Amino acid sequence: MEPGEEKVCAVCGDRATGYHFHVxxxxxxxxxxxxxxxxxVRFTCPFARSCPVTKAKRRQCQACRLQKCLDMGMRxxxxxSEEALRQRRALRGQRRLAREQQExxxxxxxxHQRTFDSSFSQFMHYWVSGEPPGTRPYPQSPPAPDAPAAPLQLDCPDEDVLPDVFSMLPHFADLSTFMIQQVINFAKEIPAFRSLPIDDQISLLKGATLDICQIQFNTVxxxxxxxxxxxxxxxTIQDGALAGFQQIYLEPLLKFxxxxxxxxxxxxxYVLLQAMLLFSPDHADIAQRNVIDQFQEKVALTLKSYIDHQHPMPEGRFLYAKLLLLLTELQTLKVENTRQILHIQDLSSMTPLLSEIIS
Structure with missing residues (x-):
């Protein structure tokens, strides 16, 4: 057969689509x-078993059509079987889903890699004139909700050298602003986020940025x-205390x-968790709630599937459930964190970006 020549069905002469069952x-x-x-089925021919089988007449005698299929060499x-076909279709569906999830x-x-600076080298250049922590000339501003922290027991300083309780505040405000900016950049790198209306983008960022900061902080x-x-x-959480945060927030934060x-x-x-937090349709004033809901579900299923494949039993058994519980804890932490930030200082003196996220 010449290249480009139309292929013809060996049974009825219609346009062929390829080799099926060897013909x-x-x-x-x-x-x-x-x-x-x-x-x-056992078909019988009402005539002399020599009916013409053409594109126009192939439905007239099933017995002759089947016999011609066999005569032409169809095996x-x-x-x-139907069951084998079902299994093949299911397998194809699974492979397609696995490809989409990997993408x-x-x-x-x-x-994440383009926007998260795990060495915090960019943060070194973030201060206006590179002063060390706590020496910024502007009025003290409240720390990031993501303000990190550490040893559970705060050391008791000498009576006469009590530290300034807000000494770390300017530094934490800077660190938070730096982290928030990275989260915004992370979101903008995701096509599904960029395709949303700008008002929805702002609502999602306001709702999730502080939580995502915590997930990113956990990596370090x-x-x-x-x-x-x-x-x-x-x-350490001691630094959090020096920024004005109270133990009622710092202890659960460390535990988290x-x-x-x-x-x-x-x-x-880690990145799937961040995306799950970002695409949360529960925030107020969301226009494209269904789109966001569907994307969050896709992220959640991808996370579940990844855990099932990458974490062998028995360690992986309750991992997904544990993560969902921790995300619930994170919501509680955010509420207390926001309450303390507002308590530490008047909103107007915060860095503008932190103020915008908290509002």
Whole structure:
């Protein structure tokens, strides 16, 4: 057959779509042959078993059509059972889903790596004139809700050298603003986020940024020292206390980070958690609630699937459930955190970005 020459069905002469059951046939004869053999029907020809089988007349005598299929060399042993076909379709569906989920993970990891500075080297240049922590000339501003922290027992300082309770506040305000900016950049790298109306983008960021900061902070948390190792800076919950945060927030915060770190998540799981928090349809004033809801469900299913495949039993058994519980804890932490930020200082003196996120 010459290249470009139209292929013809060996049974009825219609346009063929390829080799089916060992013979070049059209879709119609392929389906007819499969159904006839699978159902085990015995056709009888009312005439002399020599009816013409053409595109126009192929439906007139099933017995002659089936016989011609066999005469042309179509093979019964190549037909898959309905069950085998179902299994093949299911397998194809699973493979397609696995491909889509892997693409989502790749997008999120790339967004995270392009926007999260794990060495905090950019933060070193973040201060206006590079002064060390706590020496900013502007009025003290409240810390980030993501303000990190550490040893559970605060050391008791000497009576006569009590530290300034707000000495770390300007530094934490800067750190929070830096972290918030990174989260905004992370969100903008995700096509599904960029495609939302701008008002929905703002609502999602306001609702999720502080939570995402905590997830990102957990990647640099050292459970042996109970400290957040941010490049050249190392923060403990003592520093959180020096920024004006109270133990009612700092202790559960530390407990949350210890619990999350214990799960030994992979990078893919951290970024999927961040995306689950970002695409939360529960925030007020969301226009495209259904779109956001569907995307969050896709992220959640991808996370569940990733855990099932990457964490062998028995460790992986309750991992997904534990993560959902920790996300609930995170919501409680955020409420207390926001309450304390507002209590620490008047909103108007915060950095504008932090003020905008808290409002």
């Amino acid at each position: 070049m046939t059209c879709e119609g004869c392929k389906g007819f042959f499969r159904r006839s053999i699978n159902k085990g 019964k042993d190549m037909i898959m 989502l993970i790749d997008i999120l990891i790339a967004a 948390f050292n459970p042996e020292t109970n400290a957040w190792e941010c490049g050249q800076h190392c923060y 980070h210890i619990s999350l770190k214990k799960l030994q998540l992979h990078e893919a799981e």
